Amino acid sequence: MTASRTAFVSGAGRNIGRAIALALARNGCDVVVNGRADTAACEEVAREIEGLGQRALVVMGDVGRSDAVAGMARAALDAFDRVQIVVNNAAIRPEKPTLEMSDEDWHRVIDTDLHSAFYTVRAFGPGMVEAGWGRIVNLTGMNAMHGYSGRAPVSVAKHGLWGLTKSLAKELGPKGVTTNAISPGPIDTAHADAAMTAHIRSQKDRIPVGRLGTPEDIAALTAFLCSDSGGFINGQMIASNGGAQT
Helix, strand or coil: CCCCCCEEEEECCCCHHHHHHHHHHHCCCCCEEEEECCCCCCHHHHHHHHHHHHHHHECCCCCHHHHHHHHHHHHHHHHHHHEEEEECCCCCCCCCCCCHHCHHHHHEEEEEHHHHHHHHHHHHHHHHHHCCCEEEEEEEEHHHHCCCCCCCHHHHHHHHHHHHHHHHHHHHHHHHEEEEEEECCCCCCCCCCCCHHHHHHHHHCCCCCEEEEEEEHHHHHHHCCEEEEEECCCCCEECCCCCCCC
């Protein structure tokens, strides 16, 4: 990968997003590091990227808002001229019975987990098409694609993200831009919700490879899809789950 390519990674302050940002930097990318609230974490990721010899820009904002994405895109394009890689990683997964959800509960998830991908692609896609080269990677979720009890908007958003992936692959593929989705299995990450952490770790025994996944597992796959070597992979949802089945 050439050093002139720049990646935008949403939700890059911790866990999978952080690992992806660093993996892309190791492959020679400059990185636009996005987060919504934890500025200090995003700035630390940026310092790590710079320590790898690449440039980094922190852009804080809610990718579930079109105006915020437009502002972040302007800052990114002012700094780097063009963004050729977009990784849509940011997501929220609140749990609440569907019949108890408010309009706000529903739309907050759909905006963050689905609409954000449309906003980032609309912002950066024209530059990819103009260059004749681009990579879009959308993070979905193994369980979400099978339906979550108590997390209906998450499942709806992730199904929608898969539909967007397939459509963009056909629309932008002829212009040199690939679009793929990654469906992570149980990943050992830090969660504010201790119950969620315990739930994920309880799944280790049903994974054939005998361990939970790591953020670096997902990052390595993302980096490959974003490389020249991954250029013939388009319109796919790739499960990285150690062989686990739901």
